[in-house]
Amino acid sequence: MNENQRVQQVLSGNTSAFAYFVETYQDMAITIAYRICGNMQDAEDVVQESYVKAFRNLRSFRSDSKFSTWLYRIVYNTAVTLTKTQIWIGNRGAVAAEEVSHLADNTPELNMDENERKEIVTDVMQKMPAGDALLLTLYYLEDNPVKEIAKITGLNEPNVKVKLFRARKLFREMVVSNWGVQITGS
Amino acid sequence: MIIMIDKYNQQKEEDKLRQILSSTKINAPENLEHRIMRQIEAENALVPRNGKRIKESGNLLKEMGSIFGIMYAVLAVMIAGVYFLYGKEFLFTPQFVGAVILVASIFSLLWLISRLDSHLREKKRIR
Numbered sequence: 001m002n003e004n005q006r007v008q009q010v011l012s013g014n015t016s017a018f019a020y021f022v023e024t025y026q027d028m029a030i031t032i033a034y035r036i037c038g039n040m041q042d043a044e045d046v047v048q049e050s051y052v053k054a055f056r057n058l059r060s061f062r063s064d065s066k067f068s069t070w071l072y073r074i075v076y077n078t079a080v081t082l083t084k085t086q087i088w089i090g091n092r093g094a095v096a097a098e099e100v101s102h103l104a105d106n107t108p109e110l111n112m113d114e115n116e117r118k119e120i121v122t123d124v125m126q127k128m129p130a131g132d133a134l135l136l137t138l139y140y141l142e143d144n145p146v147k148e149i150a151k152i153t154g155l156n157e158p159n160v161k162v163k164l165f166r167a168r169k170l171f172r173e174m175v176v177s178n179w180g181v182q183i184t185g186s
Numbered sequence: 187m188i189i190m191i192d193k194y195n196q197q198k199e200e201d202k203l204r205q206i207l208s209s210t211k212i213n214a215p216e217n218l219e220h221r222i223m224r225q226i227e228a229e230n231a232l233v234p235r236n237g238k239r240i241k242e243s244g245n246l247l248k249e250m251g252s253i254f255g256i257m258y259a260v261l262a263v264m265i266a267g268v269y270f271l272y273g274k275e276f277l278f279t280p281q282f283v284g285a286v287i288l289v290a291s292i293f294s295l296l297w298l299i300s301r302l303d304s305h306l307r308e309k310k311r312i313r
Contacts, residue, residue: 015223015230022222026214034212044218051222052229118209125210140207168203 004063011058018055025068026051028142029075035125035134036079036087046082050075065151068142072152076134087131088155088163124174132167139164249300257293261286 009017026047033043033050053074054061061070080087125133138144138152146164150157264285268276276282 015227018226019219019223022219026218026222027211030214030218031210031212040212043212044215047214047218048222048225052225055226055229114209117206121206121210125207136203136207137210140204141211143204171203 003067007058007061007063007067010055021054021067021071022051025071028068029071031137031141032072032075032134033079035137036076036085036130037083038126038130042082043079046075046079050078053078066148069144069148069151072138073154076152076154085130087129087134088153120175120179124171124178127174127178128167128170131163132170135160135164135167136171245304246301249304250297253293253297253300257290260289260293264289 003021006017006020029047029050030043033046034040037043037046050071054071061067125136128136134153135149138149139146144152146157146160149155149164150160153160155163265277268282
């Protein structure tokens, strides 16, 4: 059964069919909310509120787009409204990138175990500006194309590409500056 | 050839980042799904109430129609009576226009009172 059929099921009164969408997308939804809110409690509230909004407005979901994109857009808007933050304003990332750019070269690549690598990556993602961390999350965790990311965040496509490029660069550089290593795959 | 090598390196780099960042996905707490579904089911339980609201707005139109319907019927009788008893000219006199305004005001007041009454009843019912 595809997602549009499930949506139709929910619309025809089968509320429990909505559980599929909760189960499938809740991890990514909470990851997005966490990147914007910065704490788990708010992120959980945002996800809960977003799913309820999605359920209420399911009739307005157009089947020509992906359900996940539509849902993540709701999560994004709810989180931004809750935190009252302007996540695309400020060039903290750019400054950080300039500060550490000299460290990126000639740093030995270290192969490390899974846990250590996870600790480093999580730490860097938390220290990064919320917008940059969000873009990396959307692009690499869900394999969302730039077009879908633009729909979720409300930015235009060239802007997403530029910000994604900077976020990628900043991520690498922050790993080097904070941990003195370049991460490699195992 | 150089372009192909560049693309290959770029792809390799992308795959590396994807692999690294995949560990940062947060797992939702176990009870979150339950919380969400419970709230949605509670919301869904309110649907019949919405249906009643639609019915209430139907009642509002019906009530409005009946009060103003009677008002227009009374005005029509008044106009017809005056026309046949006193002629066309009397319809434009200040006395008659005043009488029409008085009748319209009385019926409007009646409608206003009935609306206020049903509003207060509804408020009491919700409490």
